[in-house]
Amino acid sequence: MSDQQLISSCLDGEVEAFKEMVDRYKTRAMALALNMLGNREDAEDACQETFIRVYFNLNKFDLQSSFRNWFYTILSNRCLDVLRKRRRFFSFFKKMKAEYSNKSSVQSSLSSESQPLGKNILQGLSPKERVVLCLWASEGYSSVEIGRVMKCSPSTARVLLYKARKKIKYKLEKEHVSLSNG
Amino acid sequence: MFRCRMVNFLFSIFPLKIWQDFLLRKHIQDCSCCQENLASLEEAKSLLIQEGEVGDLEGLWPKVKVQLAEEERKEKYFRLPRWGWAVGAAGLLVAIILGVWLFWSARLGKPSEEPGSPFQIKYIRVHDKPARAYLFQPQDSNMIIIWAEENI
Numbered sequence: 294m295s296d297q298q299l300i301s302s303c304l305d306g307e308v309e310a311f312k313e314m315v316d317r318y319k320t321r322a323m324a325l326a327l328n329m330l331g332n333r334e335d336a337e338d339a340c341q342e343t344f345i346r347v348y349f350n351l352n353k354f355d356l357q358s359s360f361r362n363w364f365y366t367i368l369s370n371r372c373l374d375v376l377r378k379r380r381r382f383f384s385f386f387k388k389m390k391a392e393y394s395n396k397s398s399v400q401s402s403l404s405s406e407s408q409p410l411g412k413n414i415l416q417g418l419s420p421k422e423r424v425v426l427c428l429w430a431s432e433g434y435s436s437v438e439i440g441r442v443m444k445c446s447p448s449t450a451r452v453l454l455y456k457a458r459k460k461i462k463y464k465l466e467k468e469h470v471s472l473s474n475g
Numbered sequence: 476m477f478r479c480r481m482v483n484f485l486f487s488i489f490p491l492k493i494w495q496d497f498l499l500r501k502h503i504q505d506c507s508c509c510q511e512n513l514a515s516l517e518e519a520k521s522l523l524i525q526e527g528e529v530g531d532l533e534g535l536w537p538k539v540k541v542q543l544a545e546e547e548r549k550e551k552y553f554r555l556p557r558w559g560w561a562v563g564a565a566g567l568l569v570a571i572i573l574g575v576w577l578f579w580s581a582r583l584g585k586p587s588e589e590p591g592s593p594f595q596i597k598y599i600r601v602h603d604k605p606a607r608a609y610l611f612q613p614q615d616s617n618m619i620i621i622w623a624e625e626n627i
Contacts, residue, residue: 308540308543311543312536312540315535315536315539316536319532319535319536320526320529320532321526323529323532323535324523324524324525324526324528324529327524327529328523328524337535337538340535341535341538341539341542344535344539345539345542345543345546348543349546414522415522415523426519426523427523429516429519430516430519430520430523431520431523431525431526446492448492448493448495448496449492449496451496451499451500452492452495452496452499455495455499455503455513457514458513458514458519459512459513459514461514461518461519461522462512462513462514462518463512465514465518
């Protein structure tokens with residue numbers, strides 16, 4: 294059954310059709326959310342929220358356009374919202390931490406060391422760069438398609454992708470040098 | 476090599492998307508030297524979590540289903556009050572308009588009580604004949620006494 298047929302069934306109130314849609318998209322949604330957010334709890338919440346939004350906005354979806362793009366737009370916006378909230382929390386947390394700088398600086402350096410290499414490198418990218426990179430590398434999207442998902446021009450998508458790839462290369466080489474030096 | 480450095484320098488000093496995209500299309504995307512400074516598709520993929528690595532997601536649908544039921548219940552619950560609020564707001568608006576209208580009509584109908592407002596007697600008649608009129612206002616009082624006297 295195609296996406297369009299599933300959507301029509303969902304609009305007729307068939308919950309089973311929506312279950313099939315969830316099953317079809319949950320893995321790729323989770324992969325994108327995990328790459329964006331970096332932790333499973335937030336990623337699961339973002340996926341859940343996305344599916345709920347999709348269900349309640351299906352009547353607004355244009356059946357002539359790509360459902361996958363529309364789905365990724367909602368999901369990436371949700372992930373960007375989570376990251377924005379998280380950034381606000383961390384800026385508040387940093388202010389609080391300044392009062393107890395000695396203790397917490399040791400703890401933060403420990404926590405950053407314990408993170409895996411890929412996660413560490415991805416955290417160096419801006420949220421939008423992360424979305425662009427995920428869509429390019431995991432989904433094989435072109436800059437035109439990325440622009441459609443992110444509601445920006447293809448040139449903006451191209452520039453974001455270039456910056457993301459450059460940052461990653463730089464960090465990978467830096468890591469490689471530090472590993473080879475022991 | 477010099478050209479690549481120049482392009483990279485121009486890319487970084489003008490953070491204008493159109494300009495940066497122009498440099499990308501005109502030089503960077505076709506230059507093997509510049510491409511060496513960018514992570515390849517494989518390198519990017521190696522950093523990202525792939526679909527096969529996300530683990531068990533069986534618990535997602537039950538959660539979505541519960542939340543859907545909850546949201547639908549909320550929507551049903553709020554549907555009637557939403558109309559109620561609209562009716563209430565309209566009623567309040569009508570009441571305000573009515574109140575303002577009544578207030579102004581009552582104010583306009585009342586004789587003015589402001590000090591110094593014009594007080595006029597056009598004519599006075601006593602026993603169907605024109606008479607003289609005298610007005611007295613005691614000090615520190617709003618009372619006005621009208622005294623009418625026959626013309627002899």
